[in-house]
Amino acid sequence: MILKRKLTKYVFLPTFIIGIYLYNPFDIFLIGNEMSFVFIILICFVIEYFIEKSKNGEEIYMRPIAAIKAMEEAVGRATEMGKPVLYIPGIASLDEIDTISGLIILGHVSSMTAEYESDLHVPVAVPIVMETAKETCKESYLKQGRPDLFREDMVHYITDDQFAYAAGVNGIMLREKPAAVFFQGKFYAESLILAETGNSIGAIQIAGTGSSSQIPFFVTACDYTLIGEEFYAASAYLSGSPEMLGSIKGQDYVKVFCIVMILVVFINSILFNFSLMNFNITDFFRINLIK
Amino acid sequence: MKRQLAYFVVIFIGFLALAGHFINYPPLNNFIDNDATQWFDIISGFAAFLGVINLLQLHTNKLVYKRKNWEYSILTIVSFMLMIVFGFFYIGMEGIPRGAHLKVEGTAFYWMFDNIYLPLGSSMFALLAFFVASASYRAFKIRNFEATLLLISGVLLMIGRVPIGHIIPWWMSVEIYICIIFALTANKFSNRKNMISSFILCLVIIPLIIYFLNITHWNLFKIPEVQEWIFDVPATAGSRAIMIGIALGTIAQSFRIITGREKSILGD
Amino acid sequence: MFNIKNIFIKLGQLDRRLIYLLVSLSVLIPLLNPNLLQLPTKTTKNTQIVFDSLNDLKENDKVLLSFEYGASTKPEIHPMSIAILNHLFSKGIKVYIVSLWPEGVMMAADAINEIVDSNLFKVEYGIDYINLGYKQGGPVVIRGIATNIGSVFTQDVHLTLLDEIPMMNNIKDVRDFDFVFDLSAGFPGNAEWVQYACDEYKIPLSSGCTSIMVTDAIPYVESGQLKGIIAGMPGAAEYENLVYDYLNNLEYNKFMNKNVDIKPGKATSRMSAQSITHLLMVLFIIFGNISYYLTRKKNN
Numbered sequence: 001m002i003l004k005r006k007l008t009k010y011v012f013l014p015t016f017i018i019g020i021y022l023y024n025p026f027d028i029f030l031i032g033n034e035m036s037f038v039f040i041i042l043i044c045f046v047i048e049y050f051i052e053k054s055k056n057g058e059e060i061y062m063r064p065i066a067a068i069k070a071m072e073e074a075v076g077r078a079t080e081m082g083k084p085v086l087y088i089p090g091i092a093s094l095d096e097i098d099t100i101s102g103l104i105i106l107g108h109v110s111s112m113t114a115e116y117e118s119d120l121h122v123p124v125a126v127p128i129v130m131e132t133a134k135e136t137c138k139e140s141y142l143k144q145g146r147p148d149l150f151r152e153d154m155v156h157y158i159t160d161d162q163f164a165y166a167a168g169v170n171g172i173m174l175r176e177k178p179a180a181v182f183f184q185g186k187f188y189a190e191s192l193i194l195a196e197t198g199n200s201i202g203a204i205q206i207a208g209t210g211s212s213s214q215i216p217f218f219v220t221a222c223d224y225t226l227i228g229e230e231f232y233a234a235s236a237y238l239s240g241s242p243e244m245l246g247s248i249k250g251q252d253y254v255k256v257f258c259i260v261m262i263l264v265v266f267i268n269s270i271l272f273n274f275s276l277m278n279f280n281i282t283d284f285f286r287i288n289l290i291k
Numbered sequence: 292m293k294r295q296l297a298y299f300v301v302i303f304i305g306f307l308a309l310a311g312h313f314i315n316y317p318p319l320n321n322f323i324d325n326d327a328t329q330w331f332d333i334i335s336g337f338a339a340f341l342g343v344i345n346l347l348q349l350h351t352n353k354l355v356y357k358r359k360n361w362e363y364s365i366l367t368i369v370s371f372m373l374m375i376v377f378g379f380f381y382i383g384m385e386g387i388p389r390g391a392h393l394k395v396e397g398t399a400f401y402w403m404f405d406n407i408y409l410p411l412g413s414s415m416f417a418l419l420a421f422f423v424a425s426a427s428y429r430a431f432k433i434r435n436f437e438a439t440l441l442l443i444s445g446v447l448l449m450i451g452r453v454p455i456g457h458i459i460p461w462w463m464s465v466e467i468y469i470c471i472i473f474a475l476t477a478n479k480f481s482n483r484k485n486m487i488s489s490f491i492l493c494l495v496i497i498p499l500i501i502y503f504l505n506i507t508h509w510n511l512f513k514i515p516e517v518q519e520w521i522f523d524v525p526a527t528a529g530s531r532a533i534m535i536g537i538a539l540g541t542i543a544q545s546f547r548i549i550t551g552r553e554k555s556i557l558g559d
Numbered sequence: 560m561f562n563i564k565n566i567f568i569k570l571g572q573l574d575r576r577l578i579y580l581l582v583s584l585s586v587l588i589p590l591l592n593p594n595l596l597q598l599p600t601k602t603t604k605n606t607q608i609v610f611d612s613l614n615d616l617k618e619n620d621k622v623l624l625s626f627e628y629g630a631s632t633k634p635e636i637h638p639m640s641i642a643i644l645n646h647l648f649s650k651g652i653k654v655y656i657v658s659l660w661p662e663g664v665m666m667a668a669d670a671i672n673e674i675v676d677s678n679l680f681k682v683e684y685g686i687d688y689i690n691l692g693y694k695q696g697g698p699v700v701i702r703g704i705a706t707n708i709g710s711v712f713t714q715d716v717h718l719t720l721l722d723e724i725p726m727m728n729n730i731k732d733v734r735d736f737d738f739v740f741d742l743s744a745g746f747p748g749n750a751e752w753v754q755y756a757c758d759e760y761k762i763p764l765s766s767g768c769t770s771i772m773v774t775d776a777i778p779y780v781e782s783g784q785l786k787g788i789i790a791g792m793p794g795a796a797e798y799e800n801l802v803y804d805y806l807n808n809l810e811y812n813k814f815m816n817k818n819v820d821i822k823p824g825k826a827t828s829r830m831s832a833q834s835i836t837h838l839l840m841v842l843f844i845i846f847g848n849i850s851y852y853l854t855r856k857k858n859n
Contacts, residue, residue, distance in 0.1 A: 021313070030315045037313055040542070047546055092746075093335055095328075097541045104553065127342025128335045156349050157342035162745075163415035163631050175360055188745050189419065189631070189771060196422040199429075200575070210540070212533040213775050220430040220441075228533045229540030235553065243552050251543040258535060325710070328699040391718060394664050394692075396672075404665065412630035420586065420836065421579045428578060428843040432851045442848070446841055452770075452793050454598035455834040474848065519603060527777045534778065 006049075014045045046257075047250030054246030062245060067206050067224035068237050071105075074180035074204045075112040083179035084119035085109070086172065088194065089133060090185020090209070091125040091165055097232070098210040099129060102185030103136055104235035105208070109182060110137040114144035122155040123172060125165040130157045166190035170197045183207040183222070184231070187214045195221035208234060298551050305549025347371070377403055433474060443471055444521055451518025461512035462498045469493050564853055571850015578843060585835045593828035600830060605780060606797040608787025609765045613643070613738065614805075618651035620737040621730070623704070625752070626670075628744035629662030632769050638795040638826035639767040640670045640742050642802045648680040649806055651814050653726060654688040655736070657712070659700055659747050664693045664716060679819045689726050692716040697747040698755050705733045705756035734760050741766040749776050753784045767794065792826050792833060799824035 311323025
C-alpha cells in the first residue's frame with residue numbers, strides 16, 4: 001500500500017506532469033523549455049522524496065562542516081571576550097539567493113547572540129535588506145525570550161556603493177574590534193578588503209558565499225569558509241529539522257545524477273567524434289530557459 | 292495570521308514566477324519577464340528612503356548625544372547634504388536641464404564625481420593590491436596538500452600572467468620546478484647535507500639532460516603556457532563544478548522557500 | 560650559518576606595513592617612469608580570438624558595446640574600451656553604446672571623449688556611434704534589448720528620441736547587431752549577456768573583464784559562447800599592442816587621420832609595474848615559506 005502510494009507520488013505523478021508538458025494540449029505550455037521543465041520536475045520530486053523519507057524517521061547522515069560548527073564557538077568567543085559579533089550579509093539585494101541564504105543564517109546567529117547575550121552588529125548595503133534583517137533579528141530575539149536585548153540600531157544602512165560600504169565596514173571593524181565576524185552573502189571584489197581587515201584585528205572569521213570567484217579570497221583570509229553549496233545547505237544544517245536535512249540528501253542525489261550525465265555525454269562525445277556512434281547527445285541537451 | 296499571510300505571499304509569488312517561464316500565457320509571461328522585476332525595482336527604490344532615513348537618524352543621534360566617534364558623523368552628514376545639494380539643486384552650469392546635469396562634464400556634480408568619488412573608488416580598489424600581498428604572504432605556506440597546491444598554482448599564475456613570464460628562459464623554468472619539488476620534499480630527507488647536495492646536483496644535471504634531449508621547446512618549460520593550461524583545464528573544471536554545485540544548491544534552497552519549508556527568513 | 564637562518568626567519572615575519580611600503584614602491588616607481596623597464600607583451604590565445612573576431616567585421620557592421628564598470632575598475636577595463644573603440648572606428652563599424660551600471664555612462668563618455676580628442680578618427684555622434692545611456696534593471700534590460708530594444712530605450716543620453724536618429728533605423732532587437740561586446744566588472748556581466756541574449760539568438764559575443772572574473776567566464780569561453788576574453792590589465796595590454804600594430808601597419812585607411820600619431824595605450828605602460836609587483840609577491844611567498852620551514856624545524 002505504502003509502496004503503491006510512493007510509486008504513484010514519485011513515479012507516476014512526475015511522469016504524468018512531464019507527459020502533459022510534452023504533449024502540450026491547446027498549446028498551454030511554452031515551446032523550447034522542455035529540457036529545463038523536465039529537469040526541474042525531476043529535481044523537485046527527488047528532493048521531495050528524501051524530505052518525506054526523513055520526516056518518516058530515516059536517519060540522515062550529514063558530514064560535519066567545520067564552518068557551521070564553528071559558528072556557535074565564534075559567538076561564544078565573542079561573549080567571553082565581551083566584544084560584539086559583526087555580521088555582514090553581503091552587498092547584493094534581496095533578489096539574490098545568496099542574500100536570502102545570508103539572512104537565514106543571520107536568523108540562527110542572532111538566536112545565538114540572544115541566547116549568549118552578546119552584542120550583534122549588522123551593517124547592510126541595501127535598504128530593503130536592512131528591513132528584512134531587522135525583522136529577522138527581532139523575531140529571533142523574541143523567540144529566545146530576550147526582546148529587551150534587541151536594539152533598532154543593531155541593523156543599520158551604510159551605503160549602496162560597493163567600496164564605500166567596504167570602507168564603512170572596515171572602519172567599524174577597526175573601531176569596535178569585534179571578536180567574531182561573519183561574511184555570509186553575495187560579495188564581489190571587496191571581499192578580500194573586508195576579510196584582511198578582519199584578520200588584522202584578530203577576529204575569528206566565518207565566511208560563506210555563492211560567488212565562486214570570491215571563495216579563494218575567503219579561504220585564504222578567513223578561519224572557516226562555506227564553499228559553494230555548503231553555504232546554501234548551512235541554513236538546513238543549522239535548523240537540524242528532518243525536512244531540511246532530507247532536502248540536502250535529495251540535492252546530493254541530483255548531483256550524483258549530474259555526474260553520471262557528464263560521464264555519459266563525455267563517452268558519447270568521444271564515440272561520436274571517432275564515428276563509432278551516429279547519435280550526438282549534446283544536440284538533445286539544448287536548454288532554453290527563457291523563451 | 293500575519294505569519295500565514297507572509298507564507299502565502301512567498302509561496303504564491305514563487306509558483307507564479309515559475310509558471311511564468313513555462314506557461315504560454317502572454318500577460319503572465321510579460322508580467323514575470325518585465326513587470327515583476329520593475330515592481331521589485333520600484334519597491335527597492337522606495338526602500339532607499341528608509342535607508343537614507345536610517346542613516347541620518349543613526350548619525351544625528353550619535354552627534355546629538357556625542358556618542359563614541361561622533362566626529363565621523365559630522366563628516367557623513369555634511370557629505371550627504373552636499374551631494375543632495377549638487378544632485379538636486381545646484382547645477383553649476385548654464386543651459387543644462389536638471390537630470391541631464393548628472394552626466395554632463397563641467398557641472399558641479401560631475402566635478403565631484405570626477406575629483407572626489409572617482410579617486411576614492413579607485414583607491415579602495417587599489418587597496419586590494421596590498422591586501423593580496425599580505426594575504427598571499429601569510430597564507431601561501433607549505434602546510435598541507437591543499438595549501439601547497441594553492442601556492443604552486445598561485446606562483447605560476449602570478450609569474451605567467453605578466454610580461455616578465457614571457458622572458459623567463461626554459462632553463463629558469465626548470466630550476467623553478469626543481470626548487471618547488473625540493474621545497475615539497477625537504478622534510479623527507481634525513482640528512483640536510485644530502486638534501487643540499489641532491490638539490491645542487493639536480494639544478495645542474497636536469498637542465499643539461501633536457502638540453503641534450505632537445506626538448507627545450509616543450510610547453511611545460513614555458514611558464515605562460517603552463518599558466519594558460521592551469522586556466523583552461525583545472526581552473527575551468529573547478530569553476531564548472533562549483534557552478535553546478537551552486538546551481539543545485541540554489542534550486543534546493545528555492546524549493547524549500549517556495550514550498551514554505553524555509554521558515555527562518557520569516558523569523559521561525 | 561646561524562645568522563643566515565635568523566635573517567630568513569626574520570624575513571618571513573615582516574611587519575605588514577613594510578610589505579605595504581615595498582608593494583607601493585614597486586608599483587609607484589615603474590608608473591612614474593614607464594621607460595624604466597620595457598617588457599615585451601606576448602598575445603595569449605583568448606585575446607587573439609577577440610581581436611580576430613572583431614577584425615572579421617566589415618564596414619557599416621553594427622556592434623553593441625556595453626559598459627558595465629565604474630571608477631574602481633577603470634584602470635583595468637578603460638584601456639580595453641579605448642583599444643576596442645579604436646579598432647572598431649578604424650574599420651568604419653557603427654558603435655551602439657549602452658550602460659547597465661550607473662557609472663558606465665560616465666565611463667563611456669570618458670572613452671568617447673578620449674577618442675574624439677585624440678583626432679585619430681573622424682567620428683560623429685549619431686552617424687558613427689550613439690550612446691543610449693544607462694537603464695536600471697540589469698538582466699531585465701539585457702532581456703529587453705534581446706527582444707525589443709524600444710521597450711527599454713526610448714531616447715539617447717542627450718534626450719533625443721531614438722526614432723529621430725538615423726542610426727537607430729532598423730534596430731529592433733539584439734538580432735540586428737553583428738556583434739556584442741561587453742566590458743564588465745561585476746553584475747550584470749558577460750554571463751548575463753550569454754544567458755539572456757546572445758546564446759539564444761546566436762549573436763557573437765565577446766567580453767573584457769577584470770582578472771578576478773575570468774575564472775567565472777572561462778567555461779563560457781571554452782564552450783564557444785564567448786568568443787575569447789580580454790582578461791584584466793594584461794589582456795588590455797595585449798589588445799592595445801594588437802591594435803597598435805594593426806593601425807601602424809595599415810597602408811591606407813579612410814577612417815583614420817594619418818597626420819596623428821598612434822599612441823600605445825595606458826595598460827601597456829602599467830605592465831612593468833604589475834610585473835615587478837608580482838615578482839615581489841613571489842619573493843615574499845618564498846621568504847615566508849623558508850621562514851616557516853626554519854621556524855618549524857627550530858620548534859621541533
